[in-house]
Amino acid sequence: MDKKICVMGLGYIGLPTAALLANRGYQIHGVDVVQSTVDTINGGQIHIVEPDLDTFVKSAVNSGRLKADTKPIEADVFIIAVPTPFHNGFVPNIDYVISATESIAPYVREGNIVILESTSPVGTTDKIESVLQAEGVDTSKIYIAHCPERVLPGCIMRELVENDRIVGGTTPEATEKTVAFYQTFVKGAVLATEAKTAEMAKLTENSFRDVNIAFANELSILCDKFGIDVWELIKLANRHPRVNILQPGAGVGGHCIAVDPWFIVHAGGEDAKIIRTAREINTYKTEWSIEKIKNAALMFEKEQGRKAKIACMGLAFKPDIDDLRESPALYITRRLVSEGYEVLAVEPNIKSFDEFKIVEYNTAVEAADIVVFLVAHKEFKTMQLKDQQILDFCGVKR
Numbered sequence: 001m002d003k004k005i006c007v008m009g010l011g012y013i014g015l016p017t018a019a020l021l022a023n024r025g026y027q028i029h030g031v032d033v034v035q036s037t038v039d040t041i042n043g044g045q046i047h048i049v050e051p052d053l054d055t056f057v058k059s060a061v062n063s064g065r066l067k068a069d070t071k072p073i074e075a076d077v078f079i080i081a082v083p084t085p086f087h088n089g090f091v092p093n094i095d096y097v098i099s100a101t102e103s104i105a106p107y108v109r110e111g112n113i114v115i116l117e118s119t120s121p122v123g124t125t126d127k128i129e130s131v132l133q134a135e136g137v138d139t140s141k142i143y144i145a146h147c148p149e150r151v152l153p154g155c156i157m158r159e160l161v162e163n164d165r166i167v168g169g170t171t172p173e174a175t176e177k178t179v180a181f182y183q184t185f186v187k188g189a190v191l192a193t194e195a196k197t198a199e200m201a202k203l204t205e206n207s208f209r210d211v212n213i214a215f216a217n218e219l220s221i222l223c224d225k226f227g228i229d230v231w232e233l234i235k236l237a238n239r240h241p242r243v244n245i246l247q248p249g250a251g252v253g254g255h256c257i258a259v260d261p262w263f264i265v266h267a268g269g270e271d272a273k274i275i276r277t278a279r280e281i282n283t284y285k286t287e288w289s290i291e292k293i294k295n296a297a298l299m300f301e302k303e304q305g306r307k308a309k310i311a312c313m314g315l316a317f318k319p320d321i322d323d324l325r326e327s328p329a330l331y332i333t334r335r336l337v338s339e340g341y342e343v344l345a346v347e348p349n350i351k352s353f354d355e356f357k358i359v360e361y362n363t364a365v366e367a368a369d370i371v372v373f374l375v376a377h378k379e380f381k382t383m384q385l386k387d388q389q390i391l392d393f394c395g396v397k398r
Helices: 014-023 035-042 053-063 095-107 124-134 156-162 172-182 195-226 230-237 260-271 273-304 328-338 361-367
Strands: 004-008 027-031 066-069 077-080 113-116 143-146 165-169 190-194 309-313 342-346 370-373 389-392
Touching: 004 014, 004 095, 014 027, 014 053, 014 066, 014 156, 035 053, 035 066, 053 066, 053 156, 077 095, 095 113, 095 124, 113 124, 113 172, 124 143, 124 195, 143 172, 143 195, 165 172, 165 195, 172 190, 190 195, 195 230, 195 260, 195 273, 260 273, 273 328, 273 370, 273 389, 309 328, 309 361, 328 342, 342 361
Parallel strands: 004 027, 004 077, 027 066, 077 113, 113 143, 165 190, 309 342, 309 370, 370 389
Antiparallel strands: 143 165
16 A cells, blocks of 8 residues: 555554554554654564554564654654543643644645544544644645544454444545545444544443443442442343443543543533543542552451551553553552552563562462452462452452
């Protein structure tokens, strides 16, 4: 293929997308502001944990179809895949999107496609058009669209191809052009709409998940109060043909489910009642989990006359990945460390961490008085435990 694609942001979405497209024959220029990330990728290696990604990146770099840099270049298609976090008070922050848009503006030419893949508040795609206009780009001669990523960490390389995609342009022509581009590598359906609906669709998908997880987390709190095994309860209730309760955890993490509902709440205000309440429940579940651990440690100290060694099993926001973004497990571990508890931090997907030492999981369990399962990593499911107190917030031993 003779099209050149510039991918802005080489993180959990940008790099897999760039590597996939390069292996499909496109010439890819990937951009990241972190020089070490650029150097790692140009060396044919990866800086994140994702199954099969290393093979895709190595192949793409060795073929000469993927090159990383800190600055964009002229291209036929620009894909913006940068973070969209929130400020304090859960106010959406699209500064990275604006910055990426400003940086590509000098290189955008007539006929180019500019795609926002970052999950964003409603209206962000229109904002991209405004920014490009302010930078002197004639947006009537280019095509701007939003196509939110819909992949599951741990399955990204497969789901980038197999999942249905939603494309919403700022004009019908932009939608048509962008749909045609995604159809060159997506096996799932590519569904056409307009920009604001595409933006809201992604926020809706993650809010739906958040609401359902909140129900499971609230059940777990109630079952603890009633002396009921929540895992057995959910298993039994799910035998009903129209019931599918999700699994509770120590909260909700990741850049999507833990963040996106706030975009709706911020814009929707008092009308976003259920979505706001779900966010509050899932945040409270993390605080509730901390109190359960602290109470167990207090009882141990009273009975044994010394501080308990607490093994915090898992730091990532979900099983079998290294992604720490908005992770309740990491938050819990940080809190315990900051409050003076003796913590053995375990994360098999990370070799080292700046804030505290990462302990090998068998070593941690052998030394621990209290074992706290925060993430259901595959390594934890078959390991042998001693006669310690177990606090299982994620059902790893169920």
